[in-house]
Amino acid sequence: MPGPRHPPSLVTARRKGSPVTVTATRPSVQDEAPPPRAPRVLSFSQRLSRFDLKVSPYLYISPFFILFAITGLFPIVFTAVISFQDWDLVRGEGTFVGFDQYIWILQQPHFWTALRNTFSIFLLSTVPQLVAAVFIAALLDRNIRAKTFWRMGVLLPYIVAPVAVALIFSNLFADRFGLVNTLLGGVGIGPIPWHTDPFWSHVAIATMVNFRWTGYNTLILLAAMQAVNRDYYEAASIDGAGAFRQFVSITLPSLKPTLIFVIITSTIGGLQIF
Template identity: 90%
Template sequence: MTAIAAPPRAPEQAPPPPRSPRVLSFSQRLSKWDLKLSPYLYISPFFLLFAITGLFPIAFTAVISFQEWDLVRGEGTFVGFDQYIWILQQPHFWTALRNTFSIFLLSSVPQLVAAVAIAALLDRNIRAKTFWRMGVLLPYVVAPVAVALIFSNLFADRFGLVNTLLGNVGIGPIPWHTDPFWSHIAIATMVNFRWTGYNTLILLAAMQAVNREYYEAATVDGAGAFRQFTSITLPSLKPTLIFVIITATIGGLQIFDEPRMYDQFGRGGAAQQWLTITLYLYDIGWGQWNFGRAAALAWILFLIILVIGLINLLVTRRLVRDDGRRGAISRTAARAARRRRKESA
């Protein structure tokens, strides 16, 4: 046998010389800094304006709430919690608190229910859907003062249109301005008229983001429209519902324009039938010229809104399931969608 010669070995290469460290020029450093810092510079105007027009007034109001403030000298005397104690001892405060919660419940609950129902209708394939979607937003564009003036005349006790129509069907006139409950109904109607369309469009945008394959699979499995709505749509609206409920809570507890313009005096009624906390705050600050007590009432209202908002958040998280993943129809729809994707592949 002849021996096979081994292939020649390649000559060993010398290791490459070490590279010298790269020196960045000033323009390259500036470009690197710009890439890192420019996003923060773009958003900084908002935070600067918020600090000036938001955080500073909040902090300054907290300081004033512990003082007997002198408007002439622009300074005050520290009195501790005396201003808060004075507010909590006033019968008008508890009347305003009761009226505020009454109007809030009569407006927010029907408003959210109506917004969800209207959004579900607009989410369907209907004719002229763009027209209807824009139409529900028109009441929000109307100035709140104009809405209050129109509705205060509609709900007038003697010559209002609502009482006139009720009289034509044999129903006696309703005391819209003298009875607390009916005055709350009238003011809540104004609030619902203005804000239902706004919340409807927010919920409609969330509904359109739901995967349509879930509905197709649920339809194949025999689920009706109501079952699809309760098992797919509502669970998928959890983040949006939390946002809408919290914003409705904040707006409902801070209601001012509608009760202010409900009559010609703007004092919450002769017997404080619709006196709200913001109306009472306005009267203390600009009627009695006591900014210390007004600041204390503002912070009490802030704490009330914070507590109610946290309660709403906890309740909403328990009632609305996570993103539609726990409903029976949602699980079935997901499995059917995965099956169809595998078959098509």
């Protein structure tokens, strides 16, 4: 008589003289790994679409870098190379002289005068400009009347032609009949030599620069201030923080990336004035 049948997925082994039973499970058909799929063959249009997604961003920005390499990078590198040579402009060639020309320029008093004038105008035009831009942006960020009018007003000096700005300030800071000296004379202060004294001439130039660029930086900082989450200010008000405390603890830290950008651009522009 045949013995009992075991399930097809089980194999039972009994050791003689031992009650221990070892059961092994046979792999079923469902547990077997599926056969590998054949690689998907892409059509020409699909391959072209993938290539476009990977390469097109670089193609879009390549014109700028090509023009920059031709008109910006190459002149800088070429100037650095010929600075170590005694270059003849007629023949278009030169002889290598090393650092002799750098040593010569460092020994010239006019170089140090120009360097001093550059940093003087830079400090007088950049630092007050950034401070005024942050202050004006903080005022415009509040709920004031005619907000759009004031925001447009701070940008008006920027859209004025540079020639017009130069004419206006040349009349304001004229030595003999300038408006500023006339007003100072009305309160008993003598005329200031705006054109002959180095310091006061730097002040006049810096005032003109600040007039033109403060509004531009103000709008950049104002846009960054409006991007700050207003919930922070509400929570600070509930905790008892005043307006100044909110400005120092919330506004300024939130403006850090924008301030870095404004400082860099203002520094570049300030060093190029003189």
